[in-house]
């Protein structure tokens with residue numbers, strides 16, 4: 689059976705995302721995001737589900753770093769989950785709790801709520817939201833900030849539900865596989881790459897210009913340090929469009945020329961279904977027609 693690893697343990701938001709992307713029957717939890725990537729690279733899983741970006745706290749850096757270290761994997765699907773938390777505690781824990789734990793992204797999304805409702809509680813970082821729930825069960829922490837579904841997995845008391853400082857917080861999750869057949873383009877797609885550019889004036893501006901000149905709308909840009917090479921960065925670009933489109937292929941070739949290394953991280957349908965913006969003169973037909981014209985000139989068919 690095709691097995692899908694997810695960033696666990698059971699009861700994370702990532703498990704919810706994996707259920708949406710791949711169904712419930714063939715999922716198994718792994719403790720860390722690098723372990724989810726490794727499960728696919730080693731063949732222990734056919735796919736992996738990991739968080740990539742949160743609307744409040746930004747990129748999930750473990751996912752970005754795992755995408756460059758090791759054999760290439762590609763994202764073939766994504767899902768966006770609205771994020772609202774529950775707070776769980778043990779029935780014999782101090783009331784109010786003296787410690788509250790969660791994933792750093794979760795703590796960042798409930799900072800105001802904790803300041804108002806549990807101002808004395810020490811905030812501790814756990815491997816994931818559900819990892820914090822396990823820590824509460826084990827007596828390591830008094831309370832955990834978790835996904836609502838975690839209350840079904842762990843024998844804990846619900847202290848609060850529907851907790852969120854920002855009502856429309858969302859996290860985007862990816863389904864990763866080994867490179868192979870790509871999903872079909874839909875007109876509402878996202879392409880992801882990571883680029884290493886030379887450390888000289890204007891090199892990032894040059895990469896961005898290649899996208900801008902082709903009317904390609906960027907949806908995310910993150911920089912991550914190259915480990916062991918202080919002051920050097922890799923750039924993660926997400927942009928509208930699919931590598932199967934002539935305009936995107938043309939841009940990728942240009943980025944390849946301008947950078948020291950490019951890794952393709954996938955082209956797949958956007959979860960929000962937002963169609964790509966197409967600038968006048970920069971549609972796929974325009975690129976195809978322009979290529980045909982150059983071909984004709986080369987053959988001496990046009991003056």
Ligand SMILES: O=C(O)C(=O)C[C@]1(C(=O)O)C=C[C@@H](O)C=C1
Nearest residue numbers: 700701702739791793816817859
């Ligand atoms: O800890 C979890 O439950 C996760 O799935 C990770 C994660 C994240 O990385 O942002 C996912 C969604 C929430 O924003 C908080 C934590």
